Amino acid sequence: MSDRIREKLQILADAAKYDVSCSSSGSNRKNKDKGLGNTGSGICHSYTEDGRCVSLLKILFSNVCIYDCAYCVSRRSNDVKRAAFTVQEVVDLTMNFYRRNYIEGLFLSSGIFKSADYTMERMLQVVKKLRLEENFNGYIHLKTIPGASQEIITEAGLYVDRMSINLEMPTEAGLQKFAPEKTHAEVQKDLGIVRDRLIQFKDERKLIRSVPKFVPAGQTTQMVVGAHSETDQDIILMADRHYKEFKLKRVYYSGYIPINEQEKSLPAIGSTPPLLRENRLYQSDWLMRFYGFDAAELVDEKHPNLDLEVDPKLAWALRHPEQFPVDLNRADYRMILRVPGIGVRSAKKIVQARRFGNIHIDQLKRIGVAYNRAQHFIRCADTPKFIKDQLPSQIRNQILQSGQSKYTQQLSPQLGFGF
C-alpha cells in the first residue's frame, strides 16, 4: 500500500513540476469553527535544489491525457509511466502534509482523461471534500481544464482560492504548431467566465454581505518561453493584454525545458533552458506591475527583444537620457522609482526622509540604494557641481565593467582539455 502511494506521488509530482506557478498569497480565507488552516500573505515552506520555492503540494490528479501537445511530458504519444490518484488519497496527502507544516495548501492540476468535464468534476470532488468534510481552510489552487462547462467552473470557484489556465504558447502560431488541438480562444473564454463571475460576486457583495467568496486570490496564467520563435515583444504585449483584459493577478513565464526527442523543431534534449531570458521577462513584468512602466516603453518595433546584458529598467534609462538626471530632493515619487538602482522600498524611504532635510550620498548608500548604478542618473545635495556629461554608451560600459553577471561563467585560469 505505502509503496504504491509513494510511486504515484513520485510520478504525479514529477509531471506537475513544469507548472511554475507557486504563489500562495492573495487570499483572505480565515480559519473557521476551530478547523485547520488559514491563508495570508503566502509562505514558501521549502526550496528545491534548483532554487524554486515549494509552497503548495503541486500534483496532477492523473497524468493520463487525451491531448498530444509537443512541449508537454504527459502527451499521449510519450512513453512514460501513468498513474492516477483517488480522491481520498489526495485529501489524505494534503491534510497530513498541512498538519506537519510542510505546505500552504494544494495545487491540483490534471491530464485530461475522457473529457474536460469528467476531469474537472473529479478535481472538484477533491476540493469539495477538503472544504466541506475536513473543514480545511488552507490555500487551494485549481487548474481550469480548457473546455470545461461554465457551471462546473463556477461551482469550483466557490471553493478554491485561485484558478489558472495556461496560454502555453505566447503566439497563436506557436500553439498551432505544437498543440493543434488547443486554441487561445478557448483559454480566453474560460478566463472570461471566471472574470465575469468575479465582477458579479463583487457587485453582489456590495449589497449583501454574506455573498460567498469567489476565487478570492484571482486568476493566473503561464506561457512557455523559448520553444518557438516568438520575440519578447510578443510575450510582453500578450501578458499586458491579459493583465488588462482579464484582470489577471500574475502571468508566469516558464523557460522551455527540452523533453521531446521526436519533435525536431523544439530545442534538443540537453540544451540549457533560457534562464537569463526568463529572468529579464520577469523583471519587465515587475516593472509593469509595480513601477508604473507601460509595456510599450519596454519593448517596441525597434527593440523587439529585451537586452540580455542589462536589465530592462537600466535599458529604458539608457534609451531616454532626456529624462535624467533626477534630483532626488525635488523629483516626484513616480520618477524616483524609475531610476535604475532604486527600488520601491528605497524610493519610499527617500520620500519620507527628505521631509527632514536634504538627502546626501552617504544616506542613500545606507538606505540601500545600489549607488554604483544609480549615481549616473541622480543628483542629490552633495553631488559635485561640475561633472562631465556622459553618453549612454559610456554609462553602459562603466556599469557592465563594474559588475559581473551571475550568468556569465567565469573562465578557469587552468588549461582545459575538453575531457
Added chain:
Amino acid sequence: MATYCFDGSMTGLLSCVFRAFQFKEFQVNVTRDEHAQNGLFDDFIQVVSNEEHAQRVWQGLKQKTSSQSQRNFYYTFLSENQTADQHLFNYCLYVFQHSYKVDENYGHPDVLALAQWTKQVGREKHRMEAFVRFKKCQDGLFLSLVRPDFNVLPLIERHFKARYQDQRWLIYDEKRKYGIYYDLQQVHQIEMNAHEVDTKLASGFSQSFTIELDEQELLYDQLWKDYFQSVNIQARQNMKLHIQYVPKRYWRYMNEKSI
C-alpha cells in the same frame, strides 16, 4: 561616559531611558551583560527595572511615534543584540529630544538601524513560520524543536494559533530554553529538557526524536522526502540559490534535508 546595565527585559531597557533623562546623561552605553568591559573612568550603573518608569517612557513613545514604529521597536528588541539595544536607546533619546515626530526620518542612523533590524527579525519570523516541521507523536501532539537566530516565538505564536486550531502542538526553542504549547484552548509557555527529546542535539546532525511517534509519521515523512526530490528540475540545478534560500543552519530541523 556611563554604562547602564539592565536585566534584558523591555522594562529594563525603558528604565534606562528614564534614568538618562532623570540625570541628563545622554552619552551612555547600554548592555545586558553584568560583566561588560567598561572604560577606566566610566561609571558602571545597574539600572533596576521599574515598571512605572517603563510605562511612562512607553506612553511617551506611543505619543511620539506611529504604531508602525512601535512595532519596529519591539521587533528590534527581540533581536537580543548588543548593538540593537544601543540603537534602541539612542533612538528613544532622539525621539524625545524633538518636539515634532521624527520616527520616519530614515536619514538618521538610529531610525534607519531600527528599520533594518526589524527587517532581519521579520525575516527570521517568516522563516520560522515556513521551516518549522511538526512530527506527530503517539499521543497526537505535533512537536517541533527549533533554534531561531532571534527570539521570535512571541511573534509566531499568533500565526500558528490561527492556523492549527484542531491539533495540539508544541514549538520549542532549544537555544532560549522555552517553548509555546497549544492545548486546543490557549497557548502556554513551557520549559523542558530538549536534550532528552532530541538525541542528536549535541552533535548537530539531523534530528532524531526519542519520543514514541505516530504509526503513520514515518510514511508521511518519507512521502514528503519523495515529493521534495520529485519536484526538482535537474536541468535548472542551482545549489547556490538553494543554500541562499535555505541556509545550512536550518537543515537539521527540516526533514527533507538530511545531514
